[in-house]
Amino acid sequence: MKVLITAAGSLGDVAPYTGLGARLRAAGHEVALATHDRFAPLARDAGLEFRRLPADPDAQGPAVRGRDLLRTAAAFVRELAQGVADTTAQGADVLLLSTTTAPIGWQISEATGVASLGVYLQPTAPTGDFAPVVTGGRSLGRPGNRVAGRLSLRMVDRVYADAISDLRSRLGLPTATPSAVRRRQDKAGWRVLHGYSPVLVPPPADWRAGLETVGNWWPHHDPGYRLPTAVEDFLRSGPPPVLVGFGSMAAGEGERLSELTVEALRRAGLRGILQSGRAGLVADGDDVIPVGAVPHAVLFPRLAAVVHHAGAGTTGAVLRAGVPSVPVPVTADQPFWAGRLAALGAATTPIPFKDLTAARLADALTAAVQDPSYARAATSAARRTVAEDGAGRVVEALERLTPVRY
Numbered sequence: 001m002k003v004l005i006t007a008a009g010s011l012g013d014v015a016p017y018t019g020l021g022a023r024l025r026a027a028g029h030e031v032a033l034a035t036h037d038r039f040a041p042l043a044r045d046a047g048l049e050f051r052r053l054p055a056d057p058d059a060q061g062p063a064v065r066g067r068d069l070l071r072t073a074a075a076f077v078r079e080l081a082q083g084v085a086d087t088t089a090q091g092a093d094v095l096l097l098s099t100t101t102a103p104i105g106w107q108i109s110e111a112t113g114v115a116s117l118g119v120y121l122q123p124t125a126p127t128g129d130f131a132p133v134v135t136g137g138r139s140l141g142r143p144g145n146r147v148a149g150r151l152s153l154r155m156v157d158r159v160y161a162d163a164i165s166d167l168r169s170r171l172g173l174p175t176a177t178p179s180a181v182r183r184r185q186d187k188a189g190w191r192v193l194h195g196y197s198p199v200l201v202p203p204p205a206d207w208r209a210g211l212e213t214v215g216n217w218w219p220h221h222d223p224g225y226r227l228p229t230a231v232e233d234f235l236r237s238g239p240p241p242v243l244v245g246f247g248s249m250a251a252g253e254g255e256r257l258s259e260l261t262v263e264a265l266r267r268a269g270l271r272g273i274l275q276s277g278r279a280g281l282v283a284d285g286d287d288v289i290p291v292g293a294v295p296h297a298v299l300f301p302r303l304a305a306v307v308h309h310a311g312a313g314t315t316g317a318v319l320r321a322g323v324p325s326v327p328v329p330v331t332a333d334q335p336f337w338a339g340r341l342a343a344l345g346a347a348t349t350p351i352p353f354k355d356l357t358a359a360r361l362a363d364a365l366t367a368a369v370q371d372p373s374y375a376r377a378a379t380s381a382a383r384r385t386v387a388e389d390g391a392g393r394v395v396e397a398l399e400r401l402t403p404v405r406y
Contacts, residue, residue: 004092006034006101010248012313015219018046022220023391034087046220051087055079073159081163103160111171118192121312127204137336197385200340215388216316221295240304245275249309249330254280260358267362305368310338322382324374326364345377
């Protein structure tokens with residue numbers, strides 16, 4: 001079967017699909033990953049065909065807010081929609097659609113008859129259990145959470161409206177609004193597999209049939225990978241260090257964050273590894289070293305704790321490694337995942353990025369490393385997480401997949 005995975009966004013939005021794709025390929029499928037140019041090496045290293053998607057959001061320039069944000073997002077998905085259609089035209093028997101590409105893929109499936117399956121990294125369907133993940137994770141009560149969830153989907157539909165109108169015209173489909181297509185998908189029981197652990201977010205009882213939580217899809221890495229010699233030597237030269245990194249967040253704030261982090265580590269009496277990321281963190285000294293991109297699965301289990309932005313992928317990785325976290329969420333769904341880690345007892349109380357200081361970070365690090373309750377909770381969660389087989393569940397779902405009838 002020719003499987004096309006479509007994923008757009010930052011590294012954390014794309015990397016998990018390399019592991020999923022590799023697993024599907026091992027099961028005998030031909031697998032292509034459609035994403036942005038800068039992730040082509042990740043796809044190819046996993047043995048996947050790379051297909052280009054335009055409209056890389058990290059190349060959109062400075063962050064914008066309010067109405068400008070909506071206009072920028074709408075322009076992004078308008079270009080993205082044409083790219084998804086182009087890459088599907090290169091051949092596919094089934095589409096695996098991410099949260100971002102699903103509203104686009106539904107139109108293509110309707111026009112071509114190609115079957116599709118949702119493979120989401122975040123929960124998006126309204127539920128009474130929690131508020132929409134992009135609102136910060138604070139519960140509004142069960143009725144309020146459901147209302148907020150429906151309003152959140154309406155906002156998404158507004159962002160996709162022009163893109164869907166253009167795409168349906170291109171594909172020769174009758175006019176239909178994004179909300180109408182979404183309701184039709186729900187009524188048909190379109191299946192969505194969510195690639196995060198039910199340990200973090202148990203499946204809501206009020207979700208419709210077809211919405212399932214299956215466990216993480218881990219980014220692919222070479223099983224023979226070895227850490228850089230400098231990192232290996234540092235790990236062996238003393239007690240387990242703390243890793244600090246903000247992934248694709250905090251661009252342009254490297255100097256401030258580096259100074260703040262080193263001060264916090266020294267206040268707490270801890271050794272540290274600073275992961276450069278998009279912020280460009282740097283380190284200098286016998287008790288701190290810098291590192292570039294390394295597989296979380298290789299490094300995290302050897303650490304005392306991880307300070308991170310609480311992106312979905314990093315959250316899953318620290319949980320799998322069984323190490324305590326100090327979450328410093330920046331935006332979007334990150335406060336939601338940070339709150340989930342803290343609720344498990346595997347992380348300290350989240351520190352909002354805008355409120356981060358050396359003193360607060362030092363206090364949180366001291367607690368994470370010295371209070372054994374955090375390590376116990378992290379170890380317990382890891383034991384349950386490693387037993388999951390999220391990619392295997394997708395393989396099984398493909399074997400039973402049938403197209404939605406329009």
